[in-house]
Amino acid sequence: MIVTLVTLLPESGESRPERPQTLNLNLEAAGDPPVAAKPAPAADTDSAPDSDLAAEPALPEPTPQWETITVASGDTLGRLLQDRGVTAAQVHRLVTGHKRLQDLKNIRPGQTFEVLLNEQGELQALKYKPSRIQTITATLTGDGTWQASSEQREYQRRVRFADATINSSLFLAGQAAGMSDNLTMQLANIFGWDVDFVLDIRPGDRFRVLFEELYLDGEKVGEGDILAAEFWNRGRHLTAYQYQDEDGAVAYLDAQGNSMRKAFIRTPVAFSRISSGFNPGRRHPVLNTIRAHKGTDYAAPSGTPIKAAGKGKVIFAGVKGGYGNVIIVQHGRRYTTLYAHMRGFAKGVRVGTRVNQGQTIGYVGSSGLATGPHLHYEFRIDGVHRNPQTVPLPKAQGVSPGNKEQYLAQVRRVNSQMTLFAGAATLARSDVR
Numbered sequence: 001m002i003v004t005l006v007t008l009l010p011e012s013g014e015s016r017p018e019r020p021q022t023l024n025l026n027l028e029a030a031g032d033p034p035v036a037a038k039p040a041p042a043a044d045t046d047s048a049p050d051s052d053l054a055a056e057p058a059l060p061e062p063t064p065q066w067e068t069i070t071v072a073s074g075d076t077l078g079r080l081l082q083d084r085g086v087t088a089a090q091v092h093r094l095v096t097g098h099k100r101l102q103d104l105k106n107i108r109p110g111q112t113f114e115v116l117l118n119e120q121g122e123l124q125a126l127k128y129k130p131s132r133i134q135t136i137t138a139t140l141t142g143d144g145t146w147q148a149s150s151e152q153r154e155y156q157r158r159v160r161f162a163d164a165t166i167n168s169s170l171f172l173a174g175q176a177a178g179m180s181d182n183l184t185m186q187l188a189n190i191f192g193w194d195v196d197f198v199l200d201i202r203p204g205d206r207f208r209v210l211f212e213e214l215y216l217d218g219e220k221v222g223e224g225d226i227l228a229a230e231f232w233n234r235g236r237h238l239t240a241y242q243y244q245d246e247d248g249a250v251a252y253l254d255a256q257g258n259s260m261r262k263a264f265i266r267t268p269v270a271f272s273r274i275s276s277g278f279n280p281g282r283r284h285p286v287l288n289t290i291r292a293h294k295g296t297d298y299a300a301p302s303g304t305p306i307k308a309a310g311k312g313k314v315i316f317a318g319v320k321g322g323y324g325n326v327i328i329v330q331h332g333r334r335y336t337t338l339y340a341h342m343r344g345f346a347k348g349v350r351v352g353t354r355v356n357q358g359q360t361i362g363y364v365g366s367s368g369l370a371t372g373p374h375l376h377y378e379f380r381i382d383g384v385h386r387n388p389q390t391v392p393l394p395k396a397q398g399v400s401p402g403n404k405e406q407y408l409a410q411v412r413r414v415n416s417q418m419t420l421f422a423g424a425a426t427l428a429r430s431d432v433r
């Protein structure tokens with residue numbers, strides 16, 4: 001067994017700026033502060049200054065106690081509260097007080113909530129958790145209206161490292177390194193403007209990834225984002241770093257601060273559906289035919305989604321001789337892309353439709369003169385066929401000049417973190433062997 005995963009607790013300096021944790025949902029323009037369940041201030045203890053132990057314990061005023069209620073099968077909020085002396089009218093006022101509080105009508109067995117009642121059995125406050133990280137607190141205000149506030153817990157984030165060498169397919173390599181397919185797809189999307197994940201991948205290509213895992217109370221509850229990634233593809237070394245600008249927008253940039261994003265994605269098919277991968281002993285047969293017929297062929301199962309390579313407008317959607325069902329998309333003034341042999345078009349896609357990059361426009365088929373299901377893809381500049389793999393394309397905006405120095409410092413920091421993890425992983429591997 002090869003261990004390729006290392007977990008470190010988040011470093012002190014590495015946490016990203018956090019989103020506001022609390023948002024207030026004022027039901028009405030109630031100005032009164034909520035009736036909080038704060039303990040009464042301790043009584044005066046100055047009378048016993050000599051020793052804490054000798055001091056007569058200060059008796060606080062009796063404070064209202066929160067009661068936790070667990071919903072059983074068949075329970076309704078109304079019944080649970082009325083059992084505790086809350087009137088039906090009060091229950092009604094609570095659940096109709098705000099959109100957020102309406103959820104209370106659909107309580108489920110196993111769910112818990114907390115209530116705070118006064119001595120007369122009147123409901124003063126109620127807390128419930130629509131999800132593991134969110135708590136809604138409803139509080140009765142002095143003027144008899146309900147005020148609700150929502151509190152969001154922060155996940156604990158742990159940085160993890162994975163490295164893998166591709167032997168048969170990207171997804172298998174990711175799985176072997178402990179990455180979910182979802183995370184591998186994130187990785188592919190980061191490099192999807194530079195690497196054609198159907199045609200460019202070769203045995204021996206490898207990648208390293210720093211990513212976040214999300215924890216609550218020590219339990220893993222999900223995956224966060226990729227923080228940084230490296231990809232070695234056919235002798236090229238590509239790097240990407242997650243970057244958050246002043247406006248909070250998150251993007252991936254290269255080591256110089258240029259955006260990874262480009263006008264065209266390299267692979268116009270949903271390659272996660274192409275399971276066969278490549279045959280390590282043989283070159284991909286279609287590579288040799290690119291020049292011959294001025295297009296690129298992607299063998300893929302019938303029905304595989306075809307994606308618009310770039311943002312643009314559909315200028316043709318119909319049958320075109322041996323090409324079968326064809327869509328042509330115009331991108332700006334100079335570029336067009338053509339997709340042929342489609343089984344059919346995506347719903348709503350017709351001449352004049354504006355499409356976004358990566359949007360599904362149709363499905364792989366074998367219409368027209370096709371020997372088997374595949375996408376025939378053409379890329380033209382000013383009407384001239386070009387190889388989309390090699391044509392230089394304009395780059396999207398990266399880091400602003402004012403932030404570049406700070407960004408480069410981030411890159412150096414992440415690089416040394418990556419090196420540290422990679423060293424630890426190598427060590428772990430050699431220990432196991």
Ligand SMILES: [Zn+2]
Pocket residue numbers: 293295296297375376377
């Ligand atoms: Zn073709």
